[in-house]
Amino acid sequence: MPLPTTLKLLKDHSRQEILFGLARIPSSSRLFLGASDGKVYDVDVLAEKPEWKALEGHSSYVTGVALANGNQTLISGGYDGKLIWRKVESGEVIRTIEAAHSKWIRKVLSSPDGKRVVSIGDDMVCRVWDAESGDKLHELKGHEEKTPNHFPSMLYAACISADNRLLATGDKVGHVVIWDLAAGSRLATLEVPGLYTWDPKQRIHSIGGIRSLAFSPDGQKLAIGGIGHIGNIDHLDGPARVELFAWEKSEKLHEFLGDGKGLVASLAFGPDGKWLVGAGGDNGGLVQIYDLEAKKVARSEKAPMHIHALALVENAETLFACGHNKVAVFELKA
């Protein structure tokens, strides 16, 4: 689909939980949602009467969910540092890795071929797992544990390219590493300091960080999202910010700064690689469409909730999103 010109809310469901992670069975509206009550919810959100089936096993916020092995396996990770493998159809637990990370797991994702699972955490390590056996294949260490001002750093974001070859990870202070997923070797690094605010004078702490990453379909570009400089770091009162890089040349192609405020917590490229959708927000929700050819924010719309994760369907006509006490479905039209 070419650049969408309209974005319409089709449906939303209110929940008591905060929903952090989202994985979708392809060609369906069946979602797995990681929640603040330590559960993963299995729900068809476009069903007439959606049934929310709860999968238990985590003891803190579930912040990452991913599907692998031909969508037969669901992997979830959370702030308890645990990774849980389950059978998608039955919910039966296949394996649990109790201390997959020594600190909070921020994201779990799978490679498009479904063979690899990647987890990142505040121990500042990215771990690559065999999706079927659960064997740990690589421990990728490329991010500092402390910020330059001696506070704990956080490893918030990761993405894998469509050809399963590239992995990118991004941290709180704006450091990005691009890895060869199969070899576990470092290919390049980028610095994106505009997404990190250290306030040395007024409040003496920090906010921000790289919250979202996405490779273009050809793997040549890397979109990096978060929040721009914030004057008052008590709030998410800064511009939603996305930077686009030709990562192999370490060349910044553009900075997208629209009227929207808050974090860009999740990003996805359109199928033709000419546009990008980002979502997040501050106390309210935000969805933005970025036109990469015109180098501008093409649309900036309010969402019914602060969004933590999104999934764009194969033809890019539907966008699923989850966040603060809600899950929502949007329709995109060119």
Place this chain on the structure above:
Amino acid sequence: MQSEIRNPKSEIASRRMFLGAAAGLTFAADMTVLNALKSPVLANELKKNDKRVILLWLAGGASQLETFDPKPGRPTGGPFKAIQTSVPGVQICELLPKLADRIGKYTAIIRGVDTGNGDHGSAARMMHLGRRDEPSIKYPDLGAVIARELGKADSQVPDYVSFYTATEGRGNAISQSGFLGARYGAMFLTEGNSPPNLRRLEEITDLDHQERADLRKLLSDRFARSRQSASLSSHNEAYSRVRGLMASEKLFDLSQEPTPMRDKYGPTLFAEQCLIARRLVEAGVPFVKVSRAWWDSHGQNFETHLELATELDHVMSTLLDDLQERGLLDHTLVITLSEFGRTPQINASLGRDHFASAWSVTLSGCGIKRGSVHGKSDEAGNTVIEGKVGAAQIFATIFQALGIDHQKNYHVGSRPLPLTDPGTQPIREVLA
């Protein structure tokens, strides 16, 4: 309680040494005081007589749920776990593992604080004054009262030192000597860690400076001989303290501190200021406030507390250990206070807002029943269900822990003004 030396000869010797140290304190409020304190006998003498306070002012409102009153497993609880402290049955947030090990040794937790005021400015004033403002009376803040009660007339170290380096909320964290007068006002440091304009100008020699002071005193004494005036004696007292205050500059100089000790505290500004606070109380400063701003986490509360509570855990634990190892903690009260806590409800920015209905305060060291917990909030943390206290009771408890009668009156004209409002009772469960 620490054992005391009972050998009569030692007592005489120690008394003489203490008097010598006190004289040293008068005439050389500098490193010689710290060096004198290295003698355990002198330290014991000083401890018996001198009580001190270090107030860690957590400006902006630290979250009780991410510090001393966690609610794990509740929708309001947030993502952090509760961990067991060294006191059976008492848990605090996992962001404070070092303090958890030390609660039983040093600290009382007051969980049932309901101050009913969620406005930064007026709530901060209340938590500095221990009471609401009154239009006709300008009350002194806690530091000024402690300076008045515990400071020594002939001391040449400052009585009240206050650090507030961040700019946000600085105006709320008042330093107000009120009706006690400017003598008890704070040395208020806002830039860096050393008082500005304290150093003698390089073009004036120490001898010149001393001779100028002597000349000023000669003329002043001659002028005062035929006059009686409170302001005149205050003026002269201020001048008499100048050289002592100038000498105290070294107390603020961390290069005087061994590197391993500086490393223990850590590299942050808050860590440095807490180490200076230890140096100051060790040298006889009765009240030091270290303000750590800014905890006002309306957005990204958990990320903010990952930074600030982690820092508090390390620095406060190091400070308490350091005071204990030096034999000072029995005579030094370390307080954590904010203007309020934060809402149990988590907002859409993953923040917590202002909340004054059920929050927490800690008292460590001097006069405190260590490992005690007073008050209880409900399962979600929305209300106090046991042992509700307000600012006045906290202040009464602080005064009692220091051996100060909380019902003592000051007089402004003929009007008696008690240290805490009439009828206020201290929290006896947390007092030793």
